[in-house]
Amino acid sequence: MKKIFLILILSILILSFKQKNETTPISKESNSTINDTLTKNLNLAYKKGAIIGFSVSVVNEKGLIYDKGFGFxxxxxxKAYTSNTIQNIASISKTLIGISLFKAQELGKLNINDPINKYLPFKIVNPNHPEIPILIKHLAYHTSSITDLDEVYAKSYILTxxxxxxxxxVYDYFNKPENNISLxxxxxNSLTENGKWYSKNTFLNAKPGEKREYSNIAAALCALVIESATGQNYTSFTKENILKPLKMNSSGWSSKDIDTNRRSRLFANKEKMIAEYSLITYPDGGFLTSSKDLGLFLSExxxxxEGNGKLLKKESYKKLFEKQIFASNGTNEEYGVFIEFRDSFLDIKNEMIGHNGSDPGVFTAMYFNxxxxxxxxxxxxxxxDFTAIVWPEIEQIWKATSDYQNTINK
Structure with missing residues (x-):
């Protein structure tokens, strides 16, 4: 009898302890208050006066938790900047290359362990190591030994x-519209021996696969490999396999794909806009979207x-997020396929996975815990680069969103 009584007491204690430690669901009223606090803090950041317009979206696996725009x-x-406002998102665009790469592999069109020259219509080799092939995965991990020479990569920026x-x-490196060419x-022109901009300095002395060096040109080349392997241009491939399944109806790669009335101008400061431009190497940084639409992608x-995505199979997502460790300045850094793993961003300590980006008139960040x-x-x-208080304002924005995450997580 004593034994039964003891078991009963233990059961009650365990149940009581469990109840105390369960997270209390946030009520609609409480959630509204938390959102209002974030809006207040973001407004305080905006009042610094350096940023013309910005938007913030916070999501979980179910969708949007918060989305709002500030400024113009x-x-x-x-014209107010809202969460439906469209602009280019710079290097966050590369995350779509990662999804596209594994989608093409699922379709049997390529294998990331294959040499790039198996698919390209021309031959690319590192002249310092011509016997070692550049593999697709080298492009994906930024270990291809291809580097961005300023005088070459700048040719990608084309005025409208x-x-x-x-x-x-107008930046002095922006190129006239008539200089626009295909990817x-x-x-x-940039990477083949007979190309008119070719230089051996475009390639590192390191062997392909040996050293990580971030390269926009190599990322865009990965998209070209996908084009060549699938027989479908990268724009339509991403529309078919990413944008349509996620219903990202406000996103695309050019003004033809979006509602231009909702597109934001880009600014140097309050007195000066930046002339409209596009990128020849558009897969590395030219994606046009809103924070609300991009939120659909981040939720995915x-x-x-977690192994529950709809765009790729579980095994493909596992490979996308598989950590590769690279030494940099005496420390080890971790990366997936066009994905970063971080323990801090903008001085905020937090475990994060995602990407950020910058271009003339653009700063963007997309990370999840x-x-x-x-x-x-x-x-x-x-x-x-033009106003000293832009970075402090961005840091204040990011801190406000981090505080918000911490609050709703409690």
Whole structure:
């Protein structure tokens, strides 16, 4: 009898302890208060006055938790920047290459362990190690030994028009519209021995696969490999296999794919816009989307990390997020396929998986916490180099979203 009584007491204690440690669901009223606090803190950041417009979206595996825009999309400050505002997202675009790469492999069109020259219409070799082939996975992990020479990569930036207003700034490396060429021609000119921009300095002394060095050109080359292997241009391949399944209806690779009335101008500062431009190497940084639409993609990445994504099979997602360790400045850094693993970002300590990006007039960040399964997107339409307080404002924005995540996670 005593034994039965003791078991009963233990059961009650265990149940009581379990109840105390279960997370209390957040009520709609409580969630609204937390969201209002984030909006207040983001407004405080915006009042620093350096950023013209930005948006923030916070998601989990089920979808959006928070999304809101701040500021404006035009120099007259008449059109509000919202979570539906569209702009290019710079290097976050590379995360779509990762998904596309494994989709092409699932379709039997390629294998990431294959040499790139198995698929390309021209031959690319490192002249310092011509006997060692560059593999597709070398492009995916930024270990291809291809490096971005400024004088070569800058040729990717193409102006939309020849004439510009006084309040539109033009970088000296921007190229005229008539210099626009195909992605394939750009790679041929840049990376093949007979190319008109070819230089041996485009290749490292390190062997392919030996050293990690971030390369935009190599990332765009990976998209060209996908094109060549599938027989389908990269734009339509991503539309078919990423955008349509996720219903990212406000996203695309050019002005033809989006509602241009919702597109933001990009700014140097409040007095000067940056002239409209596009990228020949568009897969590495030219994706156009809104924070709300990109939130659909981030939710998919969170689900994919857990093995529940819809775009790829479980095994493909496992390979996408499989950590590869690379030494850098005496420390080890971890990367997946066009994916970063971080323990901090903008001075905020946190476990994060994702990518960030910058281009003229653009700063972006997209990361999720693998433990809490909560992710944040920040899109900014203002350059980080012209005004000293842009970075402090971005840091304040990121801290506000981090505090928000911590609160809802409690």
């Amino acid at each position: 999309t035009d120099i007259e400050q008449k 028009k020849d004439k510009h207003d006084e309040n539109e700034g 394939s021609d750009f790679m041929r 990445l969170i689900k994919g990390y 693998p433990k809490t399964k909560i992710g944040t997107i920040v899109l900014v339409n203002t350059d980080t």
